Amino acid sequence: MTDEVHRSYTSGDETAHMSRFPILGACVLAALLAVPSTAAASPVDRLDARAETAPNYDDEAGGDADADDPAIWVNPDRPAESVVVGTLKNGGLTAVDLRGRELQHLDTAPGGRFNNVDVVGRYAIVSDRGLDRLRVYRIDPGAGQVLTEVTVPNPPLAFSTDEAEVAEQHTAYGLATWAGPEGGAPWVVASRRNETRLGLFRLAVTPDGVTYHRKAVLDLPAEFAVGGGTWTPCLEPGERPQVEGMVVDRTDDVLYAAQEDVGIWRIPLSRKGFGKPVLVDRVREYGRPAVYDEETEECTPTAPPPPEAGTHLSADAEGLTIAYGHRRTLLASSQGDSTFARYDITRDGLRYRSGFAVADGRVDSVEHSDGAAVSTTPLGRAYPNGLLVLHDGENTPDDGRTNTNFKLLDAGPAIGR
Template sequence: MTRPRLLPTALCLAGLAGLVPCSLLAPDGATASTSASTTASTAARTAEIRASAQTRAFVDDASGTPANADADDPAIWVDRRHPERSVVLGTLKEGGLAAFDLRARTLQLVAAPAAPTEDAAPGRFNNVDVVGDLAIVSDRGRDRIRVFRIDPRGSRAGDQVLTEVTAPDAAPVFSADEAAVDDQRTAYGLAAARDPRSGVRWVAVTQRHEARIALLALTGAGSDSVGTRSLDTLELPSAFDLPDGTQWSPCEDPGEDPQLEGSVIDAERRVLFTAQEDVGIWRIPLTDTGFGTPRLIEKVTSFGVPATYDETAEECVADGTDPGYGGRWLVADAEGLALAGRTLFASSQGDSRFVLFGADRTRDLRIVAGGGLDSVEHSDGSAITPADLGPRFPQGLLVVHDGERAPAATDEQGEELATTGFAFVPLQRVLRVLR
């Protein structure tokens, strides 16, 4: 079913003592408190760490191989028997889906589906997550959920590590019919997990240009024809009541609502975290029948700032003073979310930082250049595993999207082309920031 738009029943102010008790530990309906020490404790300088490996660069141009490859979102499949053979996956939009080993070497490139007709949009793989031995992908171009089985040999399987098992009759997620798919209000952000109580494999999917999330369940997960069935749909707010009695809506392009993308499921606590790009991070309980009541637990710094769309410049322009209702950590867009235990990791895309909301403190970091590797800018997606992955990543692995891989590729005229990739960071370097 589709829920009506609603305002949050409680706004939790995220801070050192606020976010995790509010988002992960507090029962539904409880609120978290903040203290004077929160502001003082968060004044620490942004930490700087380096990646230990990075994938090849991908070029968003028809001349690239694969063509029009724009890296976006990673996921990690852990080989429990041979952790050093674990596999990292990454979406490349029209370039399809890539698989990498732990040295960040490319194992396999899976092409996105071609356009079904001359006038239709081609496949465009936006987000990916892993549940069990399945990789689940949102196909933004065709509004589908694509499913790939991961070979149990892991990286030893080489260019055979992924095999598509999407059901042939897979229906659009949000579009009423094929004609509506080409409006491109389609499957966008994605998170997947297995419900520890029921065994159902959840897939939470956000909708492009809408403030809407669908909760699906995988069907036929053990077969070669995996589909989905709908459990629930939730509409999040596009307008917010401010403390001064006014109402605020984030400025968007005409006809668009504030969309969501970065998402992660805490299966143990049955909670979905999802980032509404120009608003902040939501905590949404998951139940046997679908979604519980959403709560906004962290706001972007620009929350409440008035802005209007300038048709000449084709962008939003601030047209008033900042009333001071925003958060302190995330500069819009709020993007990729990942979990390591009780630490929530979020991308502050607007200023190329990452924020770690830990159990007893909040810290931020940047991934800087060094050791012959590039820095990370404007990151979209991220993935974390705390598992021991062998000598390279004995305490776990963080993988992040890099929105500006340097040095950039150039065309025949010497003009720079958009170049992206993924960076691998030993998790101990990240957690050291919290300590």
């Protein structure tokens, strides 16, 4: 790797200057980069997707791919040739163009399972849930292949202490990148599957490739004060309320993290680690008593939601992404009712503005979405207002086989300009 790595980084849609990522030293080559849902509380806009990716099947008929989380790489020279990168879990990683056509597919390492992805500059960072590692891929569409892995040959474990613990699959899960206010190597925030833990990792380049070092951890609550007592989300035995959807607001250096059965947290970030978390919105199921049925493997509510419950999100709270413009808009997936919430980001947190759903139109609707990514950079005639990419958990037509994919939308109507 060369100093070209420095010059390629971006923070959101803006290209970062090389001065933001200085050389770290002579020996360093460069500095690198839940429960049953309820009806929507208010009317939502009905939007149409403009394109979609190919279906991904995960069943006994031969498929082993399950779409989950997208990220957008904006081509600074030819915006209309920008690339969407998406995780396919056991199926690895896909790169597609703005029509949804696959440009490249990469398999996982044996035992790997790619969960979430985020883009920083010309690099895609992936959480390998199967092996409890982070993976780094260089993006270079002009080189004959879009993605090239540049991770060190033996990357460190993200959360586990040894391979025996990896087998328990309490591993790297959700993921978001953060440039950091002081420059230098970028950071990654990863969550731990089936736990409340978040880890803050710093990336670095070595002669053997890109590695990372965990600098801090934060454990979010698993128990909450409700109605004069305490409430714990109903989950399978051995599980704690996990986080998956995350995004860093580059303006304020704040992490927004969706704890699936709880709500959205606002967490300041600094080079010292995590600041004090504040729960800025709650799911509709927050505080509602329920019991787990081992036979059905589902939770059955035993009482109505309490006054503390939220009104905009139906569990699970999932994919988060931020659109920048004359205002900052956080989009959040309300997976339980297949809608999305729009929030204005304020000095104190979030202010709910409105919601939307993706209906059947040019392509089919979006259901039970996990991941989301948005860019407000104009990407040619097809996406003059920017691009929103959403995971679709129930792609149709399905030919009798459940399948998943990604939908591509004009960002303007989704943001609600």
